[in-house]
Amino acid sequence: MPSPRFTLDRSSPVPLYFQVAEQLEQAIVSGEIEAGERLENEIAMAQDLGLSRPTMRQAIQVLVDKGMLVRRRGVGTQVVRGQVHRPVELTSLFDDLSASGHQPHTKLLSIEQVGASEEIAEELQVSPDAPVWSVRRLRSIGEEPLALMHNYLPCDVVELGGVDLETQGLYAFLRDAGFVIRVARQRISARGVSGEESALLDEPEDSPLLTMQRTAYDNSGRAVEFGRHAYRPSLYSFDMTLVDR
C-alpha cells in the first residue's frame, strides 16, 4: 500500500484539503503511486495526516473530479491507468501556449464598438443594438498563424479603451480588471475556411478549420464575453477529461 509522506502547514492560507490534493496529485504524476494501484482507505489516510475524514475525502474528491482517481464502494480508491492529458481549463490560448514553452504572439486586427447583432445580444444578455466591443485578433506561434479570434464584450461592463491586447491575453486582462470568470459554455465544431481567413491563416482554399464559440460568465452569473474562434486543426485540438458523477 503506497504511503507517500505529506507535509501539512496548518498556518498556511491554503486549505488543508488542497494541500493534500496537490501532494497526492504530485505523487501520482511522478509515479510514486503507480497507475492502477489502490490507495490506503480514506479513514486511515485521514488518521495518518491528523485530519478528519471529511477533509481527507474532500482532498480525494479533487482528484476524482480531475479523472485521476476512481472510487468504488466496498473496494477502495484506485489510480486511473493511461496517460494523463491536460484537461480543458478556463485559460486563454495564450496561457496554453506559454505553458508549453512556445513563443506565441498576437496581432490586433481591429477593435471597435459596434451594435450587438441579435445573436450577440442574446449571448451577452444585452439589448439588440446595444454597444459592444468587437475585437479581432490573430494568434500565431513562431511564424505559423494559429487562430483567428473574434470576441465581443458589453461596453457597459468592460472598458477596453487603451488596453493592450497584443501583450496581454483577454482573460488575463479580465482577471486584472477584477472579473472572476467562473463558468463558460462553449460549442466546438468545424467548417471550411472562408476567403479572408484563408490569407490570414495561410491555409489553402477548402481547408478545414476547427471552430469554438464560447460565452463566459463572471462570479455574479453575468455574461462578460462571447467569442468565435477558428483554429488551424493541424496546430490545435481540444483535450478534455470527462468524469461521470
Next chain:
Amino acid sequence: MPSPRFTLDRSSPVPLYFQVAEQLEQAIVSGEIEAGERLENEIAMAQDLGLSRPTMRQAIQVLVDKGMLVRRRGVGTQVVRGQVHRPVELTSLFDDLSASGHQPHTKLLSIEQVGASEEIAEELQVSPDAPVWSVRRLRSIGEEPLALMHNYLPCDVVELGGVDLETQGLYAFLRDAGFVIRVARQRISARGVSGEESALLDEPEDSPLLTMQRTAYDNSGRAVEFGRHAYRPSLYSFDMTLVDR
C-alpha cells in the same frame, strides 16, 4: 427571496442532497427561480428543509458543478444568466439523438479481431499486437449520414461476439455487460474528409470533418474502449460547460 417548496423522502434510497439538487435544478430551468436571482443563504435553506448545512451545501454544489449556480463568499449564491446548454456527458451519440427525438440508426460496417497497433496498444494499455476488437459503424439520422465511428476494445476484457451493435449503442452494451464507465479522455479536432469517407458520409471532396478520439476507463481505472470518430460538422457539434473550481 425565492423559496420553492421542496419535498424530501427520507425513506427513499435517493440521497437527500440529490433530491434537493434535482428539485432546485427543476426550479431553475422552469424559471420559478429567475436567472440572476440570489438564493436564500445555505444555512437558512438547510433549516427550512430540516437538513444539516453540509447536506444542503452538497446539494448546491451539484448545481455549481453543472454551471447553473455561482457562489461568492460574503455575497451569496446566484443563478447564472444565459441559456442553459446541454453539457457534454458520458453518453453515446445514439443516446444523444434519441433524446432529441430524432430517429437515428446504425449500420455495422465491419467487426473483427485485429492486432493492436502501437498507438492503440498504448491507449488501451495492452501489449502491441494483442488482440483487440475493431468495430466500424456508420451512424445516420433519417437519410442523412452523420458520423463514422471506429472503436477498439481489448478482447481479453470485452466479448463482442454475437453482440448486436446496430440496435444497441456501444455504451449501452458496455453498461449491460457490467462495465461502469467513470472517466473518459477525449481530443476534438478537425480534418478534411478522406476518399472512402467521402462516399460513406455523402460529403464532397475537401469537406471538413469534426473529429473526436476518446479513451474510456471503467471504475477500476482500466482502459475499456478507444474510438476515433468523424462527424459531419453541419449535423453535429460538441457543447460543454466549463466550471472553474
Next chain:
DNA sequence: GAGTGGTCTAGACCACCTC
C-alpha cells in the same frame, strides 16, 4: 463478516463582502 466508500449530523471558526 470484515472492510470500503457514500451519506448525514451538529456544531465551530474563519475569510470575505457589503453597508
Next chain:
DNA sequence: AGGTGGTCTAGACCACTCA
C-alpha cells in the same frame, strides 16, 4: 458590524464488495 460562503472537526449509520 453583520451576513455570506469556505473550511474543518468528530463522530454516526448505511450500502456495497469480496473473501
